[in-house]
Amino acid sequence: MLEKIKSHINQSLQSLKNENIIHLSSYLSHGKMLRSKLILAIAPNHPKVLELCAIIEMIQSASLLHDDVIDEATSRRGEASINAVFGNKNAIMLGDVFYSQAFYELLSFDIKIARSVAKCVVRLSSGEIDDVMMSNAFQSDERLYWRMISDKTASLIATSSECAAILEGLDFEKYKNYGENLGIAFQIVDDILDVFGDEKKLGKPAMSDFKEGKSTLPYLLLYEKLNNQDKQKLKSFFRQDGIEAREWILARMNENNIFDLAQKIARDYGQKALKAISKEKNEHLESIVNEMIFRQY
Ligand code: FPP
Ligand code: MG
Numbered sequence: 001m002l003e004k005i006k007s008h009i010n011q012s013l014q015s016l017k018n019e020n021i022i023h024l025s026s027y028l029s030h031g032k033m034l035r036s037k038l039i040l041a042i043a044p045n046h047p048k049v050l051e052l053c054a055i056i057e058m059i060q061s062a063s064l065l066h067d068d069v070i071d072e073a074t075s076r077r078g079e080a081s082i083n084a085v086f087g088n089k090n091a092i093m094l095g096d097v098f099y100s101q102a103f104y105e106l107l108s109f110d111i112k113i114a115r116s117v118a119k120c121v122v123r124l125s126s127g128e129i130d131d132v133m134m135s136n137a138f139q140s141d142e143r144l145y146w147r148m149i150s151d152k153t154a155s156l157i158a159t160s161s162e163c164a165a166i167l168e169g170l171d172f173e174k175y176k177n178y179g180e181n182l183g184i185a186f187q188i189v190d191d192i193l194d195v196f197g198d199e200k201k202l203g204k205p206a207m208s209d210f211k212e213g214k215s216t217l218p219y220l221l222l223y224e225k226l227n228n229q230d231k232q233k234l235k236s237f238f239r240q241d242g243i244e245a246r247e248w249i250l251a252r253m254n255e256n257n258i259f260d261l262a263q264k265i266a267r268d269y270g271q272k273a274l275k276a277i278s279k280e281k282n283e284h285l286e287s288i289v290n291e292m293i294f295r296q297y
Pocket of ligand 1: 059062063071073
């Protein structure tokens with residue numbers, strides 16, 4: 001099924017009859033396609049399900065193309081990023097093509113679906129603005145972190161579940177709620193893996209968030225536990241690279257059991273997601289939560 005979605009995206013791009021777009025997009029990889037897996041689990045037999053998956057994946061790709069320019073990232077999913085190979089201008093424009101083509105295809109869907117996706121892209125962009133603003137200095141306000149991850153990550157996961165439920169004629173509020181909580185758990189797991197994960201499995205260098213100016217949950221939890229002197233030291237390592245910073249941070253994280261604390265929070269969000277759809281009896285959606293919580297990359 002996932003292969004069919006990829007070929008749907010290719011067909012959609014082929015229809016633009018522009019060899020530069022085809023060439024640039026041949027360098028993109030699609031990753032785990034979590035959002036499509038959710039849509040397929042909710043509306044598996046709907047005639048427009050592949051089209052909806054392709055739209056959501058194109059928006060996801062557009063946002064990551066732009067995000068890699070913003071973050072000056074040189075790799076994505078273990079491969080060189082488009083901005084690294086073809087420059088920022090091409091990466092931005094390819095993102096715009098994906099984004100606009102997705103909206104063009106969205107026009108053939110129910111207005112409720114189009115509205116949910118359009119609103120979601122506003123949230124994605126707001127979350128990204130928050131992320132950029134927050135990267136100027138270490139910020140210890142957890143509320144900003146929650147708002148940022150909810151907009152930047154959970155929104156598209158929630159919209160994917162909601163739109164699939166609308167397509168299938170189900171109680172879409174429950175599925176949206178499921179997606180929102182799953183999305184938050186997903187981002188926390190990502191933030192945990194950045195600190196404690198295996199670089200080879202992740203396809204990116206370990207502990208890159210803090211160095212890139214992201215004060216993620218493990219750092220916020222750690223900050224709360226440290227004495228004033230160590231709080232200042234942690235702040236002094238913000239946006240810094242180097243073995244001293246990494247070793248010091250990791251030692252403090254381990255002393256303060258930050259892995260367990262953050263994982264408990266991620267699991268609580270996983271539980272909330274499961275509770276939202278407890279009466280729906282959808283085993284696929286249940287196992288997606290568990291796979292996501294226990295993933296290594
Ligand atoms: C990755 O964050 C970024 C996102 C999930 C969203 C980015 C959103 C935009 C750039 C808004 C524009 C949207 C469109 C559709 C054009 P990250 O940097 O924390 O994660 P990473 O480690 O995967 O890069
Ligand atoms: Mg990024």
